[in-house]
Amino acid sequence: MKIANLCFFALLFAGSSMLLAQIDTATVAGRVTDPTGATISQAEITVTNVDTNFVYHAKSSANGEWTISPVHIGTYRLAVSASGFNQALAGPFTLSVQQRQQLDLTLRTGAVSSSVEVTDSAPMLETATSERSQLIDSETMRTLPLNGRNPVQLAQLTAGVTISEPGARDEQGFGFSANGARSLQNNFLLDGVDNNSNLPDLLNEANYVVMPSVDALQEFRVETDSYSAEFGRATGAVVNATTKSGSNHVHGVVYEFLRNQTFDAQNYFDQTKPPYHQNQFGATVGLPIVHNKVFLFADYEGLRVSQGQTDTSLVPTALQRAGDFSSQLDLTSNTGVADCNGRATYAGELFDTKQTQVSAASPTGYCGVPFGYAADGTPSNVIPRASIDALGLKLAALYPLPNANGAGYNYVSNPKLLRTSNQGDVRVDQVLTHSDNIFYRYSMSRAPSTIPAPFPGLADGGGFFSGVGDNRAYSIAISETHVFTPNRVNEVRLGYNRLHTNRFQFNSGTDVSGTIGFPGVPYQAGTDNGGLPQMFFNDVATLGSPTYLPSNEIQNTYSVSDTFTLIVHDHSIKFGGEVRPEEFTIFQPAAPRGTLTFGTQFTDNPGSQGTGGSGLATLLTGQPAGGAINNINNVDYNRKVYGLFLQDAIPVGDARRFELRGEFYNALNHPNFLFAAAGPQNSNNATTFGSSNFGVVTAARDPRLVQIGLKLYY
Template identity: 35%
Template sequence: MTQVLRSWWLIACAAVMSSSALLADVTGSILGVVTDPTAAVVQGVQITATNVDTNLVTETTTDSAGQYRLLSLPIGRYKLQATFSGFQTYVATGIVLSVDEQRRVDIVLNVGATQQEVSVSASAVQVETTNTQLGEVIDEKKILELPLLGRRYLDLFGLQPGVAPAGTRGEGPGTISVNGQRENSNGFLVNGGDVSGAANFEAGVQPNLDAVQEFRLITNGFDAEYGRFSGALMNAITKSGTNKIHGAAFEFLRNDKMDSRGFFDPAKGALKKNQFGYAVGGPAFKDKLFWFTDYQGDRQVNAGTASEVQVLSLAERQGNVGVQNLSGTVTGSYWAQVLSKRLARQVQVDEPYSAVFPDGIIPTSAFSPATNGTIGFIPTPNAGDNIFASAAVSKKSIDHKVGQRVDFLNKSTGNWSGYYYFDDFSRLDPYGASSFPTGFGSDDRDRNQLGTLSNTHIFSPMAVNDFRLSYTRLVARSVPAGSVAPSLESMGFITGAGTLGINNAGPTGGFRIRTP
């Protein structure tokens, strides 16, 4: 029994520490073969990769086949160096490592003194030969320089083939069709943490645009670790601090001063949108501890446009509809009995309504309880005989997004990285989910949080442990604001099971969705 348990323990350790598990969510790798001018492989070459921004140094040596592999490297800019006695030192610069990338750099060593150096500038474009996944990396340059309405980097999905330009079902950010798959068949990762929504697999966490280093959208040929999704997988990485302080501050303003009134609109509504914030990072201890923090605030007032709606005239509210508008006949004995009771006279089946109300006036005593209960919620005309003209009613929203990342580089314990994201959103909608002119306000409040902690420890060129812990919490809440919608019973409707009226279904009061 002890031998069996020991075998299973070794298998589990091998699975965790194998290189296949390091096709990592948030890192990349550099690999290649070292040869001499005769194309013979060279064993024992010292390979060193140095991160230009943080001075993180990772070393390995070539094996008997001349191959080397530097695993679990944080994304960024690297310098690669190869040294071996009797050969000139090889230095490659300009290597930009992207998320989940296996960058191949084959090295040819020339005979000469070690003090001599051969410098090579890496090509920015490389054909992928080590991975079958289809997709593209959207880097910082594209994220910041391409025009985006609302500063949503998810809108850049449309740059890749097979991606529909926009979602049609309105199930949340990121719910777009990829390669003909359903719009809620996509997955979303931020710094290795799953941030997909519980209801529609929408992007529950969207960091500040200036805090995103890059993201990869994989559209086909997923590795086994992404087997949950049939559409696409978005893997975003936020920026980390470097040995130099770098950052940006921004303010965007949009309002209605230059807007025109719509052709069919009597007036234009208010529009004012402010987006502001910052993103800055730097070293706490040079070459060891780095920080990066960001904030984005969003204030928006959007009134849409004013409108004119046809409502009941004052005469119609009293039952004076005009005999010319009374068509049809009394149908059924039950309805004839109801009218007879309300009018205190006998009404016959199939009697024309123009005969029941010969002067075109329906007395209020003939109104149904539902009519009496709902007519008070219909506004009276204020523009003409039967027109209600409304001023534009503003929807107001406030959004706060905060992100904080800390990176600690240490050879003995491995490299640590922690990230926390907090998004607090509130919106006051005067009409809620109702339509004009009968609307009841709603107060919508969302609070989304993400926390990740990871450690990458390189034990040897053949053994790397990658530990990652993430916690995502998405909360959406909507409660009535202002006038509360009345119950159907109070408006005179017959309700309840076993009746011919309306059977209530669905939640009552506040509606809340929680995902741990």
């Protein structure tokens, strides 16, 4: 295995001086002929960006074919000239991500100084590649209505794509499944660099690190099948987004969108219409810093949401909180089993488990003693004060009193959901020489939120997706393209993204358990472990602070990729590689304050089990059925991912393409121990690329994951 590793790394770094990635760029190709159909060789080809005046050059080969790759997306004009022929002009035409634009031109006999403009439009059907994809351009993003203006929603327009299942952790981030794969198996790229949230529980509720606003994106392409070997990692879709660039013209927008409750219908459960205020605003600007040389694009978007939620719960009545459960006793439903005093028992009756006795007359072999009798000899279903646990009484009193009378609920609340978001991007494109251009991009997003619990005060009652949270995301991309000759182009990319997400339960900084007198709940200032244990009941809503909080997670992903394009005769060869170290820090104890379950066991009818009892009554008598508590610990781990690919397009007859990709996933490492698994370490460590016609996935015993895939297209 060590020899194989050395060979792998040698191959990776030997090619690093001339490796490619046309991940967020395009290709322009064509064929030059005369009016008789004969090919014209050595024709001069120039492709000019109409916004920046950057020019790409090429010459046609002996068979009249020419190819320019990679070409940054944008709007271009084509000029073709040859001795003895009029110059031919075509365009403007727009290139999109991963597009291969074929432009075949016929030159007329005449002087080079004369020109002929070709106005035929290019065919809309993609015939040069076999991939299945959907392009979402800037106009589509701006004009279609989007909830929250999140462009990822538009991925659902792609064939084979459906939304994530209800309740999925990426639901708020508009997660989606492609071709039946899990939403966590999609691969998000921004300007050609990794943009994936690798943290397993998605505290940020999305599969990506940052997502620029629709006014900051030039376009994105969702590729779902047969995509290029340049793409690794995913077995689902590849979401390939590109930010806007500045140009020689000053342009920008200012906007604000407002939503409120004025035109909203009242929820069925609401007693009054809850308030709702949402403001989304921002601005963009693109301009030249140095004409034809340096261009700037910057944007900002803010979001402010204040929305009343509608929560329905079943809470104890004032009588139940004091131990009076007479309302649940059904004197019309005799169980047919007598208690230890020989009296009839009924559905909903409570018993003092401490007085349970053996009884030969009982079908279970046991009989029970109720907490008391009424004057007519029937059970009172009232727990005597002497039998009520003091802590149980305090905990029951934390519930709010009923304020509604619905089917399955008696309490309605409208706590406010608060979300604030500030995000922005800055991109600088620079033309160094006629053979070198480079861009730098910095993106950031900060999104604090307060997701309310059903109950106010110390009762809480929320779940994992409640509490006070903050999502901070940062992304950096640098890409340099060097044209050695029109047939030899190299592109190197550096990328970094950081995702810091946290969520804390309400009262995380307060020793609530100590104040109430709940023993055994660990609390130390600075650990954010304040709150109550989470308590579950069979007959009323959950009480206390949720499990898996506090959560604090950090991800750092570094990426270096290099790609080389070599055009030789009819072959368009691309080969390249990537190194991607990944770091993770996860602080998320499962039950740091503990959990307790209160069922009917200890207040049920021993002679007719399942006919009586109450979880709340069990709380009042201080008899939990079970519980658990976990230590507070932090997990730090890291891994390295390596990838190599080779592909060759041969435009002879039907398009043919040969593609090969290999990926190597280093084991997950922890400072004190090693994670070991005979396969992918998590759902993100998927297979090779696209839908391989042939693939091999192996796991070594040390353990590391090696992935190899091969594709042939005709």
